[in-house]
Amino acid sequence: MQPPDAVAGWDDDQNAELYARFTRDYPFYARTSRDLAARASLPEAQLVVDLCGGTGITAAIMLETLPPGARIVSIDAAKAMQAAGRRVHPDPRISWIVARAEDTALHIREPADAVVCNSAIWKTNTPAVFAAVKQALRPGGRFVFNIGGSFAGLPPAHSEPRSGPSLNELIIAVAAAEYGYPPTPHPRPPAPLTADIVRAQLGAAGFSVLDTETVTHIGTLQEKRAWLSIPVFARPPGQFTYEQRMEILERAYAQSDVSQPVTTAWLVVTAEA
Template sequence: MAPQDAVLGWDEDTTAEAYAAFTHDFPMYGDTSRDLAHRAHLTDSRLVVDLCGGTGATAKAILALAPPGAHVISLDNAAAMQRIGRRTLTDPRLSWVTAPAEHVDHHAPAGQVDAVVCNSAIWKTDIAAVFAAARRVLRPGGRFVFNIGGGFAGVTHPDEQTGRTGPSLNTLIHQVAARDHGYTPPAADSKSPKLPLASVTEHLAAAGLDLVDTEVTAQHSTMAEKRAWLSIPVFARPAGDFTHAQRMEILKKAYAQTSPDAATVTSWLVTVTQRASRQP
């Protein structure tokens, strides 16, 4: 099953607007989308699915690499996100479908999709159901490419360690919340990763998808970008019984202890899979 918090808040205009503004102002989603699109091998593609496509950052990257005659389906469960995408990304090669990722096989023809790309969102889904549905829509040899945040996958790029010059913004947020609100932060690293590669590989095999390649990558950004990301309502911290206004006040105080240009690094586990070329 998908995590309980997977879709809560995403289908709200405030979140959608903040997410779209972040995507426009900062490079994270654009950079990761282009990386995944390159790995999907879109040169000869005719039909591509942008899974959990949000406001269209990944669809934009796919359209830039796919042939002129290719068609892209951007599928997402949050109508609020897609309303912005329809307004800001108009391309006759792009269709918007409001539906859960687990139902991708209801909206794309079986065995005819050249690639499925999912940026930053596979954790929000029931991966067993999504992998099986992706396999059904992919043509033999078609690729399913996605990434998983390092914290979810339990991986860390070396740059994340060597590039750190002080406490993370998340750590500072917890410290401010504890000081001002009596908040008790969760024990650091006390939980096992939610989506380790071993678990992902097991689900891929069960779905009939072959693991082609994995790579732990590093996304380099700044503290200012991290603050903007944590200002999006669904990402705001800390967890618990706080209003969004309280979280933003905590974020403001935590950010004041940093330098806007201080470097930050986020790790990603990038996974390339493929439907076997042989017929079942």
């Protein structure tokens, strides 16, 4: 089953522009992309697929490692994300295809050396995507992706005990005190995509799993505030306008301890076709 936020919200020009700006101004997605690139055996690769490639930060990072003459195909279901990506990364070595990750095999005609997917795989129908990626890769080619900790069922990552409430907790508190939140019941979150489930699904698609590792990245509260300003990530859910969410965010941020680091956990998976 496809999680409800799969593409909804992504095919929107304002969202794409703010997302692209975030990837330029803050290291969050560049850092996770660099981690994937390091695991994908890129120095020998000639054709790499960036799955759910968004506005192209992962493709841009991979170009730093790829040999001259190598090409990247960026596949994403949201036209607006790709349009912003073409503007921000106008590199002729990247080609852009608006398509669902589940349909990858229909679009990649020569065997790819590697497929990477940064911060998106849990939004897709993973058994279908894994089967399609297996078809697209050459034998021995790498498939590397990460899963956000909460979507992988990992415990919350804190580098040290927090001295006060998190920014997310403050957002809820401000929304409750000043905006009558919660206006609607929360939908139940999708079941986590754990390491065991991923291993089983990759095995069923014909992959050998080389590694599943939990990594943490440490960022700043300022970066988290900028991330929560991207419309698709803005909180809280429910019947708020974007402007209301930004007011709530600013009030919550003003009450935060900005010296607190923000630690994000990821499950990183490396598989071989």
